[in-house]
Amino acid sequence: MVIIHREYNAPKTRPTTHYSIPNTQYPIRSIRMTVARSLERRLERLIESMAGRMFSGRLHPAEMAGKLAREADFARFNHPTGPATANVYVILVNPRDLTMDSAELERLLEAEMYEYTAEEGLRLEGPVTIRITPSDETRPGRSTCHVEVAPGAPTVWARLVGSETYEIGRNRVAIGRSEEGDVVIPHDDISRRHAILYREKGQKWLWDIGSANGTWVDGVPVRTEPRLVQQGATITLGGHKYRFLESDA
16 A cells, blocks of 8 residues: 555546536635544544544544544545545554554544544545554654545445436435546537535535536526535436435335
């Protein structure tokens, strides 16, 4: 695995066209800092619940949680579909501080980070992977976190069901006729870059990004601002209708 420390570039296979993202949908820096601290507290509680079994007394849960939360925030970058972040985190600890296998904690941290990115509407290029790895180069009682943007198959959280069915995996997906998109709909009345579907703060949104033949949610046109999409809603792209179905609903 190639580890990248604070270098956050989206894979070159993705479209490079950037769209004018509505300002009301994205937090200012002070709110981002609050979100990062909230994530840090959540991770600290999670790590603390297992710290006695896994780590020596030298490594405090706050140390590891703080590193992981800060790296998740520092790793944010601008993707054509909106804000994104790294999906692979490698936490290095001194071997003397690791007293048992870390697989259970890694799974719990992955679930927590996945939930966090969905809440914040952060695109991931692949599944969240967190590894706690022993390193002789790390001082006892300290931890180091490295991050990577690694493409991979995402977890499907919704589907567009019509004459064809399309799976929605990433928190933000580009829909269109272009092969560079996430959801490729190969019909002439679908624009190459037609719309963006994303989830954030427990809500799902659809945004037309300048399509030629329009986008609708339950018959209401989607124009310059994203429109809320409810479970079972009818999404119309050009002349094609799809039912929006969440996988966990």
